[in-house]
Amino acid sequence: MVDAVKMEKVIFEHSVSGRRATVQAPAVAADFSDLPSALLREDKPLLPETSELQVVRHYTRLSQKNFSIDTQFYPLGSCTMKYNPRACNTLAMLPNFLARHPLAPASHSQGFLACMHDLQEILQEVTGMKGVSLTPMAGAQGEFAGVAMIMAYHRQRGDMERNEIIVPDAAHGTNPATAVMCGCVVKEIPTGPDGDVDVEALKAVVGPNTAGIMLTNPSTVGVFERKIEEISKIVHEAGGLLYYDGANLNAILGKVRPGDMGFDVIHMNLHKTFSTPHGGGGPGSGAVGVSERLVPFMPMPHVLKEGDRYRYVTEADVPDSIGRLSGWAGNAGVNLRAYIYARLLGRDGMHRVAEFAALNANYLQARLSAAGFDLAYPDRRASHEFIVTLKRQAKDIGLTATDIAKRLLDKCFHAPTIYFPLLLTSCLLIETTENEAKEDLDAFVEAMIEILREAEADIEMIKGAPYTQPVRRLDDVKAARELDVVWPN
Amino acid sequence: MVDAVKMEKVIFEHSVSGRRATVQAPAVAADFSDLPSALLREDKPLLPETSELQVVRHYTRLSQKNFSIDTQFYPLGSCTMKYNPRACNTLAMLPNFLARHPLAPASHSQGFLACMHDLQEILQEVTGMKGVSLTPMAGAQGEFAGVAMIMAYHRQRGDMERNEIIVPDAAHGTNPATAVMCGCVVKEIPTGPDGDVDVEALKAVVGPNTAGIMLTNPSTVGVFERKIEEISKIVHEAGGLLYYDGANLNAILGKVRPGDMGFDVIHMNLHKTFSTPHGGGGPGSGAVGVSERLVPFMPMPHVLKEGDRYRYVTEADVPDSIGRLSGWAGNAGVNLRAYIYARLLGRDGMHRVAEFAALNANYLQARLSAAGFDLAYPDRRASHEFIVTLKRQAKDIGLTATDIAKRLLDKCFHAPTIYFPLLLTSCLLIETTENEAKEDLDAFVEAMIEILREAEADIEMIKGAPYTQPVRRLDDVKAARELDVVWPN
């Protein structure tokens, strides 16, 4: 039975020359006859020529082909797929907020600036840092800002040689990539069998060229770095600074503060811990917090409060700033959503985030372990996420992480993370946030058990999954080999 | 393969005692100790105890189980499923409009009242009537207002005997039901083989007790009543008034005006012709327009313009009004949407509505006829809709209207109307509005041909349709016999 409900043409296939959504453009025909004709375009760009109804229908139907937090449990490790409160969206999209030009004078922007200032203060408090700038537009840009500040700090002290950034092998790919973008050399150190950093390896690599270390804590393998104080001491004594990759902040929010652990700079993924939506790929916000010594270097602009008035800093206020990272002030609308979320949570709510994220993760870990799944770090507490390894099942019945991931889709669960961290093969990185209810975790466990049974009975069936999605398993190799990235190919 | 994606529990199954969406209620616990305890409830009402995420997820998922204009072509005859422009919704929901209490003083309501006044004027113009009241809350209430005005008119003239309302047998069920609600006796007259009213039968039934006739034109069988002027004369000469059921106004908007055809009162389904959404069952708006003689009887309140100020009429302004039909002024927010739609269309747009609705209907009729489907009225023009009869296919291969309807769902088309008009059995009443594109009509024809072929090959397969929906064909008989209308049953 062909499932017509699943099909959706490419928008250009709905296009008919001359058709258009007339109410959406000025009533007067276009006329550029006063401009030099050599500078004008001759061809008609390939934009759809469609009616408004066709566009609404097409994209509404496309949207239905996505899994999302609003429709499915989404235990995607490292991604912190929390509920995105609808109020954050509604309020951030109040007409006056949307209509504000980024260069509107401060005199007419006190409402918006007050929100940004309050958010800076809240983030400072929960991270234990001494300054916050909201301008980085995602985690990776926050990392960039952080490493750039570390470099600026060393250089300002005349320390011209420090150009090595130490990165554990379990780190997210953005960490080493960022270090390189900042002109640094990456020194990789291994992770021990218990998930903690190999301190001896660290000791071996620190030295006069050490600019800093980038750490995630809890790390990307889902465990809290117990030797954090020792690491901090080693790096600081060597003259390096500590960078905290705050993508996993959800695991410790309200419990431990990176500032108290000795970090000099942190980026936060507000699109994770502060629940701004991920939007199918972004936008995010990678706000950075810094310790005292890095305050002068923070990226511009941030908001100052003078008396009861707010304004953005100018170059004159912060001569040592690493400068601007975006055209204006970062993803303001995302920061607004984070602010609203923070106010809804409040002090008490902040304390509960990590508590319940960890409760859920440890509960799920215990149940899956009891159900016969192997844990990557069976002797450790889960942080807000944990790793199931499928080495045994892969060997015994050929069941891979990808198979489980695809089959979970048929059971209406988004798959856990399977491609990361790179150092573990055939594993599932499972993160369940504080927002999910016990019965949904239980249902997930049932689904996992069911898949295991199905695989034991008929591994070929599992290899064919998913069966209920708009498409079956896709040919990634063909996608890369026979590149078809624009229509018509 | 069980399609988990299709399943959705009842919300109460997500409920856990003590769980709640805490940010949505005041922080202080409830306390009614100052009220007489005998008047307080002891049991906890069965409302879900769920988290905000669970609620959002549940209802988002439920929504995906609907067909709708925004996702499918929806050729549901008599229902005028037009595109509901998103701007109408967005603008009608501007905070100040939503926050206006119905009894806010006129001095602080000039913006809203101006919109209502302008809409009255526009509707008056396009219907050719002399007054418009926006208060009826749906077509049926518009009918009630219309018949009540007719009765009030006769009574005011001392004409106490007129209590018969003539209704063609093809009329929508609301027509006779309304007449009865107004205390009238229904006189049914037959429809001729060409779809026009049987004039001789009409002549036989009119008389001194005739209060009026309720007509739909084009009628519910999809053809324009050619003898309308004659009918008008017959009824008026007998002392009766003419009621126009404007549910089909889309067929003539910008082409003919009911006022010019001699009608005394019309109701409009703004949720059809003026494209306010149908909302899965409402709300609608059944604005009424009246000829000169019925102006004093219009339902309250409507908006007056005095100089450049607007206000609602009071009882003192319109002592002969039939009175109020709703707590305030009808479905104000729906009327706002209709107003916005009318302004987007404007004069030119109004002229094109019927033109293109009829073009689409006649094109589809011609194509389906050429494809071998029988038309109920092969010698007539389609108005904005038309009827395909399946008598032949029912006899030959047992294919019914219901079968086609259900199978169309599998092909991603909403079914045409199959339950109405009652006088034709096994037929499809097909309405395609002006908003649908030619290729979508063509695709519909292809689907119809395909179903015919499928039925010829395997009628049992067709009887099992639909296969792709969240449920297969439902047992209506069981639903009525073993009534399960509240949870837990």
Added chain:
Amino acid sequence: MPFIPHTETEIRSMLDTIGVNELEAIFDEIPDDLRCGQLEGVPEGLTEYEVTRLLHQRAAEDQALSCFAGAGAYDHHIPAAVWEITTRGEFYSAYTPYQAEASQGTLQLIYEYQSMMASLTGMDISNASLYDGASALAEAVLMAVRANRKSKSRKLLVAGTVNPTYRKVTNVIVHNQNISLDEVPFDNASGTTVTAALEAHAGEDYAALVIQQPNFFGSLEAVDEMTDWAHANGMLVVAVANPMTLAALKAPGQWGEKGADIACGEGQPLGVPMSSGGPYYGFMCCKQPLARQMPGRIVGRTVDLDGNPGFALTLQAREQHIRRSKATSNICTNQGLCVTASTIYMSLLGPEGLARVASASHKNMNALLAAIKDIDGVSVAHAGPSFHEALITLSKPAAVVIEQMANLGFLAGVSVSEDYPQYENALLVCTTETKNDADIAAYATALNTVLNGEAA
């Protein structure tokens, strides 16, 4: 051509298929002399941007007032999720769920709604909505007359404390069928119905007694006694209820010995914006024996060909599209989308949340009365507890006060002396959970200024 996708080429080819030469030819069955003219009264079309600007201007003219008015329309907080989900295209732009298999979303939601309303009201069954609270009362009255086979009078008793607009609307709708309402006077001092007033009608033939709880003044009626009295006198009991208050107050189904027979009212307090009075929705619930007299749509749970559960419209034989002139009502299109919003609202609030809303609304009224009762020129009309509305009388005409308060940013309340001339300069005031202590203090200050020309 707004919203019309046809290109010239397509129009030509479609006309060819039809076999005509021009668009006009499609209308050749319409007599020439009936063709309409230029429609000069309709303004030229605007682009979406122009309309957007116009509507923003119009909205800006209607400054939002701090709302202390109720009288049937209430200013509650509506969670953002409610309308974001309600206006999703699949709910917003669907028709009535006649094709059940393609409408499971709407159908299941209505089933859930029915369950919630039946429980809130303590009834066995709920319909899928009527137009609004006022017209729902009219339908309840018609239903009671149909259902009470023993009564022949076509008359009902209605407490004078029932919303006067509801009574007017009901009268407009039912009087054509020679049904009439007799008013039971209330006690001016307490603002509630006293038994003596009912006793005056003992033994008379009435189809039903209509009681509103909390009543129009926000006061609490002795519903148990009234219900028992009505039943003892062969009448049915129609309850008019504010569903928000049912989180706290005894459900109509539990009034007295046997409970009210029909409960109806305005659904607006449950997640529907005030929006100038509509769209709202009327709810109606009843006891099982009356089910087949119920007007409006009902959704039932059943099974599909595979035996899986599913939902469909049921008991349609009551409705106009089947039963025509013998239907229980002419209602067809109802207020589905508002019911969608309410169902989501009730799910977000839950029993505890709704009770908190009720409690905060009530406590704010206590606080408001405390804050204004000593202002010169203000008297609180009724002794006894108020839920979240109360009647006050003023030293100046209510209309004047309302106008001047509006200029200070407040919707002061609703003037009711027209309907209740026994109270001079009477203002019905209301508080919901959206008010805080500062709002109440500001209101009191403004009222003092308006009445006494000075700041408090």
Added chain:
Amino acid sequence: MPFIPHTETEIRSMLDTIGVNELEAIFDEIPDDLRCGQLEGVPEGLTEYEVTRLLHQRAAEDQALSCFAGAGAYDHHIPAAVWEITTRGEFYSAYTPYQAEASQGTLQLIYEYQSMMASLTGMDISNASLYDGASALAEAVLMAVRANRKSKSRKLLVAGTVNPTYRKVTNVIVHNQNISLDEVPFDNASGTTVTAALEAHAGEDYAALVIQQPNFFGSLEAVDEMTDWAHANGMLVVAVANPMTLAALKAPGQWGEKGADIACGEGQPLGVPMSSGGPYYGFMCCKQPLARQMPGRIVGRTVDLDGNPGFALTLQAREQHIRRSKATSNICTNQGLCVTASTIYMSLLGPEGLARVASASHKNMNALLAAIKDIDGVSVAHAGPSFHEALITLSKPAAVVIEQMANLGFLAGVSVSEDYPQYENALLVCTTETKNDADIAAYATALNTVLNGEAA
């Protein structure tokens, strides 16, 4: 507990399963002395209603000004459908489409987006977005340095008419890698780059020449000549474009003989609200040979196990999660939701609609300049055509004028003398299709009042 569904009973049972006694025990691997304190700096939690009220108040403080400012952020009309669809939960709350089968909606949309952008810019391939226009230029610069294997200098030439903020941001991002930008001076009278200025660098080793069209002043550069010159001198050409203007202007891919090599810029004009400067998105397109140097995600069309078409992320080997320190960029999360909005926007506008937006914006600038050029104290800085922005100089400091105009309800423009000291009291003004004749007249009147203390 905001957004936390756990009941006490559930917490107990979950702790039992884990095998601990209390919540705190889950954190027993964290050293005690690291536990954080009370977080006194965080205010108490608010209910959604309280936050709603607070944010409405804050928004009301920022009165919307009639916007005549551009400089990279533009006040275009955004059809209502755009964000109503974009914020549907399925787009809004989905992650990056790593699980392709469960993300076909987002993936197909991005494929459509790539196709539209590639066509608008006249390029072969587009990525799925970068952060914003400014940082996109930085990525383009890094990409050009990687791609131009013949160049060893790690230097680029940049026209002085390229948005100065973009140049600053680029510098912040690339200087760590010892890449630097040399500025090409422009002609003060025309506000455009003249060939002589380029000729000064003939034969020098630069990786690329960066050209903005229309340039920062809204003036039109001789892009064909500049492109050919750069190519003749072994440089790549990086075009910075406003995609709205590409409905009218020659696509960068067609500049000169061979076309620019990389096109980038700010996507905001295509359906993204001004929103205080973000989130916007940077677009980037290039010619086929440079494809594997492209930063960011790319979606490709492929087939599934049944041979049906489907979409997936492709060329991931360039990206940080695979290539780590050797990736083409560190970008991971991009600006997907804004791309969603833009794709819907472009579909609603189509080629003709976008051209009309461009044309109306341009004509309004002609009208504005005509309306203000004779006001005492105003001079138009540049001869030659402007697209929809232009530089004017004033008799008073721009900052003062902006402040006073704001008090009259206008955002007068952007002050640019800090970046271009050669122009005194310079204001960059902009018009879009949202302005009408009355708006322009009102602006002129207000400007005259501010400059000359009187009504026009």
